[in-house]
Amino acid sequence: MAKIGEQGNRLAITLDGGEFTIPAPRGKLAANAPLAKLTWFKSGGPAELLFEPEDADDLAAFLAALPEWVPVMGLGLGSNMIVRDGGVPGVVVRLGKHFSEAEVLGDNTLRFGGGTPGVLASSCARNAGVAGLEFLKSIPGTVGGFVRMNGGAYGREVKDVLTSCGVVLRDGSRKTLALADMGYTYRHSDLPEGAIVVSATMRGEAGEPDAIQAEMDRITEAREASQPLRTKTGGSTFKNPEGTSAWKLVDEAGCRGLVIGDAQVSEKHTNFLINRGEATSADIEMLGEEVRRRVKEHSGITLEWEIRRVGKFGATEVVPAL
Structure with a gap:
């Protein structure tokens, strides 16, 4: 568990990878911050640290003070992203209003x-x-x-x-x-x-x-x-291969409506995965990998993920990749 404490006019921070102190930023810094509510899929684990800078100067000063070994990732509206169930190590930067x-x-x-x-x-x-x-x-x-x-x-x-x-x-x-x-x-x-x-x-x-x-x-x-906009989804899942469309390859491989756990290939647009309600990020990613396997078997084409998959798997999860 990440921890943030005060040490004079600095912050003492403990992460899985070590401990350090930095000047207190002007923006908001939170430990073990839930990310599921900030993503379109509404799934996944927390960020060790979530930072919402006050402005670009605040962000620059924060990153300059951060030890090199701490990973940093940007987060926008949380679309086109699977946050794995084990959460995201290091710092997630979210640009606010x-x-x-x-x-x-x-x-x-x-x-x-x-x-x-x-x-x-x-x-x-x-x-x-x-x-x-x-x-x-x-x-x-x-x-x-x-x-x-x-x-x-x-x-x-x-x-x-x-x-x-x-x-x-x-x-x-x-x-x-x-x-x-x-x-x-x-x-x-x-x-x-x-x-x-x-x-x-x-x-x-x-x-x-x-x-x-x-x-x-x-x-x-x-x-x-054409798109399942009113569902918990992440946008287009796979990149379009040269000369064809990902949705067409997925459909031809018989994956329309395919389900793993509570994750499903959209019936409306087969290049969209949806969370039907209680899907874990592992459900969603495993479904995507199963789609890739079936498309490869059917057409010989290896689909590339367009959605970013970030963070760590949960302690008991194994997601087989193609």
Whole structure:
């Protein structure tokens, strides 16, 4: 169990990996913080430490003081993520309301805080008459997560609109990275582990707010018609292989509706896994691995996870991987 105590004007912290002291941050720091309520699947164990920084300076100072051996992970809205039942060691950084903002810079360009939800980002672009960012509304999560994973939907990706981003690296240093620095490929960037995206500048093209809203409405209707949005889910589970769709491969392998524990392959969209109520994260991950096994057996194609799986397995869990 992690512990936080006071030692003069510093905090004395005990984690599984050791003990250390750091200056008290201005933001909120909690030990053994439940993460299930912060994720879309509503499952998984706690974070040893959960840190919600006051601002980017607070985050940079905190990470600079943190011993190198302590792992750091960012958390947005908890979509596209399985938090394993044993919890997440080290520090989970969650960017709160102080990082949920948008600024219009001109030249069809906006700067967003890393904690800005996609719905808010696309709406701010619409209000500014900037088209091309409508797809952000359809991605469950925050700008920081989109930038890290090159999030995309409906024919567009972050690499199509990003001009630069501000990051705080694991050692507490701050950098501004250009698009060319990101090493983007399909649902991947070269951002190092522990780096937290605190801002992103994106450029679209001039558009009429009414036309932009119409495109946002079209995307919303398409999502609601095809995806199990009103369930405990994590978004698209597997990356689309070259030349085909993950959902099609899953369906052809006979996995529609497949159940393990209280986890199920969605009947509505077979690239979505859902928690029917009481699924553990192990149930969900085992279901995903069974789907991968059946698809490989049926088509010869090995599906790659798009959903991040983080943390430790529970003490008695074994999740066989393909």
